[in-house]
Amino acid sequence: LGLGVGFIGSGWMARSHAHALHSINHLAPLEKTAELVAIAGRRADQVAGVARELGFARWTTDWRQVVADPEVEVVADLAPNDVHAGPILAALELGKPVLCEKPLGRDAQEARTMLDAARTAGVTHACAFNYRFVPAIRLAKEVVGSGRLGRIRHFRAAYLQDWAGSPEVGRNWRFERSRSGSGAVGDYSHIVDLMRYLAGEPRAVTAEVERFIDHRPDPGGSGQPLPVDVDDAYAAVLRLDGALATLEGSRCATGWKGGQLMEVNGSEGSLRWNMEDLNRLHVFTRKDEEEGLGGFRDVLVTEPGHPFLERWWAPGHILGWDATFVHQWRAFLQAVLENRPVSDHQASFQDGYRAAVVCDAILASAQQGSRIEIRFEEGGSPQAGRKREGGLR
Amino acid sequence: LGLGVGFIGSGWMARSHAHALHSINHLAPLEKTAELVAIAGRRADQVAGVARELGFARWTTDWRQVVADPEVEVVADLAPNDVHAGPILAALELGKPVLCEKPLGRDAQEARTMLDAARTAGVTHACAFNYRFVPAIRLAKEVVGSGRLGRIRHFRAAYLQDWAGSPEVGRNWRFERSRSGSGAVGDYSHIVDLMRYLAGEPRAVTAEVERFIDHRPDPGGSGQPLPVDVDDAYAAVLRLDGALATLEGSRCATGWKGGQLMEVNGSEGSLRWNMEDLNRLHVFTRKDEEEGLGGFRDVLVTEPGHPFLERWWAPGHILGWDATFVHQWRAFLQAVLENRPVSDHQASFQDGYRAAVVCDAILASAQQGSRIEIRFEEGGSPQAGRKREGGLR
Amino acid sequence: LGLGVGFIGSGWMARSHAHALHSINHLAPLEKTAELVAIAGRRADQVAGVARELGFARWTTDWRQVVADPEVEVVADLAPNDVHAGPILAALELGKPVLCEKPLGRDAQEARTMLDAARTAGVTHACAFNYRFVPAIRLAKEVVGSGRLGRIRHFRAAYLQDWAGSPEVGRNWRFERSRSGSGAVGDYSHIVDLMRYLAGEPRAVTAEVERFIDHRPDPGGSGQPLPVDVDDAYAAVLRLDGALATLEGSRCATGWKGGQLMEVNGSEGSLRWNMEDLNRLHVFTRKDEEEGLGGFRDVLVTEPGHPFLERWWAPGHILGWDATFVHQWRAFLQAVLENRPVSDHQASFQDGYRAAVVCDAILASAQQGSRIEIRFEEGGSPQAGRKREGGLR
């Protein structure tokens, strides 16, 4: 007796999510097996192959069919940003639990609509900020929560890649504001979420954005360069309660492939992490200095007692990026099966909305050249019924 | 129409191998789907749960049933070392292709028997030296093969862990010579295989072994300490044609969890790799020095053109240790489906035998206190029919 | 026949500068020997000992005596920031060449006064931004200059320390605005200078500053906590011509001791450096990627052909932080001996002034909550007569 899952989107994100569902079924099964029922993609030729490969029972080029499919009990939206609100609102209308890739909407307003609909529907909802499910990040959260770092003073994160650095990279949807909402700002909103998760809510932001390449080749092959109207990079400074945060994102940071660097400095200790060394957390405590042996500890987060590790491999055998999807889906499906909100370790649509508010504020600050107050206006009492997980995870 | 696979062994290695088969089926399917037919484990209570979790159709506590199962077309032996020869010889007797965990046998003689049987059977055989399937290692092999490093002068590798460092670790089968053959020497024979794969055949070895803890608690709970009769650590120096190699393995290297460090120095360049940073290869070439900018390049092996990467994630998103099993099984199953030997990038029983010869020589050198010549006496013309892969992989 | 040098200031900076002069005299002598004539410090008991230890002929508690000393031909001001303008202006009045520690003045106005006086005096002047004299930084400058990185798109730097993180650290002059001008902003103006040196002039800045600890113990021992009126940390985003820069400085970044991290990303390549690994420059070029072996090269800048290295040790033997003072003084003294401005690789008072302008803009932006245009108004034709060095340095 399975739980039917439908996918909107058939690109490499769909592969990652499907891999997670199969892994759960075979390595850490839940009370119900996740059944890959239907998948929607834009191009019939491509989606058919993907469906076969990933093990979906059926495919379509019309996402409405997936949402409406009676065997689809849960909808996951892994499509480009302009195909988030439509399917999600339709699924919520039908009372189906939803998991949506980040950014939730193309801007805060769209995200707010989705959040409101999710609350109205009263079903489980999650925004796929998967880095919360990196064992090293969960351990970081535990360290912060333990008070070992004292009061947080600095949060800094940079998400650096270089895939858009060449002017020969085609003008796909990620370079069109109408489809993506923004460029680096929204695409790297993972670090906005990590800031909120680890260091707290931002109160104000001041920022700059930059576009290095104004036109790019038409991927349709017209030979005409097409205009780019989103940012390639941004840098922001945020004020939190008693702390200062810096965020930077760039698609044109030559040499970086998966450079998601994150650091927290507290009054008593610090943390450091980089996605390219996914399983490692660096932890400093002032207490260690008393004996003349202070220094960041390089903790390889693969020990049996570490978050998420109990069903994986032996110590020292690292997990891949894909493991975060396994952890994320398992937590989400558990909430679905228990018919409750996701735990406060998992990003909900509220978190998706709040990240969008911050992203909008970054863009507004850059445009206005001034500090912008950040206000979350999602109303309600969003935490009601939310599970506070006991123990370590 | 699937290909039936049977597992001997139901521990964490079985999990790793099963995960690989499911991943292949769903991410990079072959012409036939791998069917997980039957699994054998020692304890009925444990193996039943594992079978259910991993998706096996049936389970047993008698490996003979798995081997004899008519739906099992391929046998994978993932059991302790003393349960390698028995099942493998039985499977070969029935003409079934076999994949066996390392070390192939408990000593060279046992491994030789298995190699001979495999040749007689004329079926596909592989020894699970999975690190050959790390993208960074395959890239290393390509770099060596390209001549970019010039003549190899040094190979050095150390496999360092600390799981056995405490005297409270129980005396399981890995500490009994009759069951394991040896301690660190055989368990870490991965680095013997990497040396042969990347730097060539050893001609002579001189070595020392060490045991730090002589008795360990009875895991059966008798309260009586039981004697340990294998090595905890070893260090060896080997002579290759024109090169010097050092190998070291320890289960008592405090602080190391998965420290498999490997380096090659050639007359024109060098390579460096460490399992704890699995996806990274460090590459130095003297040519880079000409412009005053010589230095090891830290290559993140996650680009589309890199070995094995085409069906995985986007650049910068790292693979886990488990990905090596996916690559290994895919290569093995392809050979099975084509009814041919594994390619010369994959370890066969011949490679398993040769590693065992080197391990035996390490132990003999340590005992005799003298240099030991290494002689492979497997006879035959082992490469006949072996596929030399074209292109990069 | 020597060149008489006088020091204003007798703290640890005086030790660093004196060490440099002795090293030059004994390892890389100039046409004239630097003679350590006189040193001024606040406390008679302390300065007497320092003078003896460092080899000064005489000492005083009145800086005017040093400036006026007829045997003092060059004045170096290494005192707290509020004792910069006084001695420097007096020395310039007497036509003596001057080297002044950073920040040049407590604000741009004070720095401007010093710059104007230096121009009027027509003598050699230098601001001690010593990191320009790190071999790895000079190599970075050469790489940028060679065009190998293409167009600069990102500059990011952070100067992170934790010495002020504890509230028990006393309220010394660095915490008083009237004496220091600012806190982290001015103290870490090294990174402002490195940005200008490596990436170009900033056009606008938007920033935040933060103070974590408002009162600190009276170092005089009154037992009364004294107020702090400077920043402990700041973060700034700057717009350069076509590039985005981020600067961050903190005295409260727990765990960091000498974390001066700097990175440049260009359209064709990148550079990375950290003071804690002083002799190492990481260099990436897109060209290296063509062969599938792209990655940051970790260049140990100790080769004979590297900047400044010819009179030091053999390759692989690293230089200390103090070596930057040797290089800095040697360049400055050569300019003095040739009676010319310092080369464009060395910071002059103009550079000191410009850094002060940027620092003031950072503070103003934080206060106003808006983007501030940066305008240098030093007038004149400052580069006139400036030596453009040939070759590599």
Add this chain to the structure above:
Amino acid sequence: LGLGVGFIGSGWMARSHAHALHSINHLAPLEKTAELVAIAGRRADQVAGVARELGFARWTTDWRQVVADPEVEVVADLAPNDVHAGPILAALELGKPVLCEKPLGRDAQEARTMLDAARTAGVTHACAFNYRFVPAIRLAKEVVGSGRLGRIRHFRAAYLQDWAGSPEVGRNWRFERSRSGSGAVGDYSHIVDLMRYLAGEPRAVTAEVERFIDHRPDPGGSGQPLPVDVDDAYAAVLRLDGALATLEGSRCATGWKGGQLMEVNGSEGSLRWNMEDLNRLHVFTRKDEEEGLGGFRDVLVTEPGHPFLERWWAPGHILGWDATFVHQWRAFLQAVLENRPVSDHQASFQDGYRAAVVCDAILASAQQGSRIEIRFEEGGSPQAGRKREGGLR
């Protein structure tokens, strides 16, 4: 009133040693100033310039003049290995304290002669194993001494460089056995000394040596290639009391410039260090694991309480390789001024002799192809009168 020092040797080692003496005089003066009296070098044209630059009062091409010079009270031998025994024995004959570069003699027999003479003379003697004076190494010694690591189980060190990797490197004295004694074995005997200092005495060794390039150009310019009769590389495994050690040295390890890597694993903790990151010590303790945060701490050894640091720079400002010479000379001169043996933290001629015994055993083992027992036969009661330093250093 100074203490007259004479140098035998005028190459880059002489520069390093002279720099140390000047630094002591000016930064951390002793009760008597070190006077650089006389220096001997082979080539008149070269030594005259060096003498002037380094500040020696006089120079000569005949080392006997330096030794006999009545103003030379201490003799430092920094010449090639074949010019160690002669000057040292002559100096001891005159009752002058001596500091000799490593290796002490070309073999154990020569070293023994020098040790015997030193004992007979009853003066202070030191062998310049300067790495004992790296702050991070001294801290390592303290950590080992504190028992924090438990019982030592592994010591591993490799000294890797690539300066001799090209066949175009000329056949200088380092490639002639009659002048150097050996190649990599003796030249990198630093790691033999570090093993003895940190992990204890070796009891037996088994080793291999290798020569990659048999002929090299005549540096005299004859155009005839000259034969090389020493090793380019070696690898050795040593048995200590209850521990296993591996040593490796190579001049042909392409890509390495100053790769002196050292690691100690004990039953309770571990240490790691690399000369290329001179000021950093990595420290692991099992105790840190109890809280799930085990990992090597990266200790930047620049804090005020760290060994040797009190007279240097502020935290985070790294020391260069040359600082080890300052510490070494200061300790040696203090012993000379107190007319006592060097402390047990400094290598004496006994340590020089013992290192030579180990080097000879490495060469013998490689030649014989068997394990060699290591026996120190220096007789006497060498520690008599040796100062055991209190406190941290």
